[in-house]
Amino acid sequence: MTDPGEAAAAVGDQAEVVLGRDGLDALVRVLRRRGRTVIGPTVRDGAIVLAELDSAAELPHGWGVELEAGRYRVRRRTDPAAFAHSAGPQSWKSFLHPQRVRQWTADRGTDGELTVRAEEPARVSYAFLGVRACDLHAIRILDRVMTGGRYADPAYGSRRSGAFLIAVECTEPGATCFCVSMGTGPAVESGYDLALTEVLDGGGHRFLCRSGSEEGAAVLAELPRRAADGATRTAAADAVSGAAERMGRSMPPVDLRALMRNTLEADRWNDVASRCLSCGNCTMVCPTCFCTTTEDVSDLTGDHAERWRRWDSCYDLEFTLLHDGPVRPGRRSRYRQWLTHKIGTWHDQFGSTGCVGCGRCIVWCPTGIDLTEEAHALHREATEESASP
Structure with missing residues (x-):
């Protein structure tokens, strides 16, 4: 492994690199070492759900989904893809804007005095691994709703502040996806710290990766990687453009x-x-x-x-x-x-x-x-x- 300082400079000069399976494993280790709680997709209870990950081995390698209106099934794939599945029953909202949040407690002492204590916002340093383009847009929308107006939500702000976002471009949309109609995918354009595109072909199983922030570049500098080659770039671009052409649903092309x-x-x-x-x-x-x-x-x-x-x-x-x-x-x-x-x-x-x-x-x-x-x-x-x- 190169010196981290030299590697960081190299990452800044080179927009895209290629990670192998070992790079994905290292990514989770590095983020956990930096004190991040890594959240990503995993197979559990007959669905692909979002949960805390201890290692990249817990990702849904070799699993996909079958979707239709009112129907969801996980299925085995014939390849070891980790991100070849569509949105599951959860979104990142579950972690940024949890279903239940305590706001205050009140206690009456033996002297009858009432003490009210405001709940301090939870302090957690998240790393979200596997954020689709549509969900990146959803997080931006929540940012505007929860922190963009006069009455900012401190609980949301505490969880969102400093969250490290690892986006994954969609290469296999589900039958109910229509992000193209909404202008939100499947390509990832901005708002991420790292962005991955999974490629599986004759060249092997790998990930085209680029950084979108200083911290993203610093994390990438700690991972085993190689320079991006033309074949990987072409395969990644073709996979994303192919996904755009295979959307399962669409909105009418009107205002x-x-x-x-x-x-x-x-x-x-x-x-x-x-x-x-x-x-x-x-x-x-x-x-x-x-x-x-x-x-x-x-x-x-x-x-x-x-x-x-x-x-x-x-x-x-x-x-x-x-x-x-x-x-x-x-x-x-x-x-x-x-x-x-x-x-x-x-x-x-x-x-x-x-x-x-x-x-x-x-x-x-x-x-x-x-x-x-x-x-x-x-x-x-x-x-x-x-x-x-």
Whole structure:
């Protein structure tokens, strides 16, 4: 291994290098040695989930997935690819914006004095290994929502600050992926510390790697690597462009914001309402849905109480509960609120769409409701109405 200082300079001069399986193993070791908690995909309980990794051997080598609306299955592959799978049931939101966060505790002393203590944000140094392009965009969206306004969330900020992001370009999209329609993938363009493209061909199993930050370059300098060759570059580019041509889903090629705005009274909403269970699965698996509520709990003595923040969903009947009842009592209005906000009025709040085309909501809907199908149906209905005399 070269001297780290000399290697860092070399990395700065050379934009791309090639890592072998030993380089991937070393990457996890180096990050853990630097005090990072490495989170990445692994096979567990019949799914590819995100969990803490002790080594690169825990990655889902040789595993892929079969996806369809309302259906998810892991399957064995005929090669040892580590990242040839689509989005699983979790997103990185689970670590940056956890499902439950304690906000404060209150205790009554023997003298009757009440002491309230704010919960200190968790201090953790994450390294996320295997972040897809769509999920990189999702993290940026969460950044704007959670820390970009007047009321920044310190719990999110603490987890997000300094998180080391290792992106992996998608080379095998799932049947429910539509990142091309949303302009979020499959290529990784920015917002990463390291970016990998997995290549498996006659030249072996390897990863084209480039750094996107000073820390990324420093980490890369500690790994066994070789200069990027033309064959690996070409194979990587072909794999990513091929993935873009094999998207399983697409959105209609129209202004989705205008489509949502102009179809609020469309008959299609009644059709989807007849199938929607209002379970909220789509909001739970969505990498950008961020809504929360609070709950207070106490012990039997009444001397200790806590306030917790937890995820909430606009599908919950009490999500918009006022003194006279819920604002959106029907499934039609609740589904319409979710979809029109996600790809329509999100622009008004945050300056971008709230959908990154990962397809999780399609896969994990118990009745197989597909937001791309609904968008196409709304577009057809609007087109037919405008064409009728």
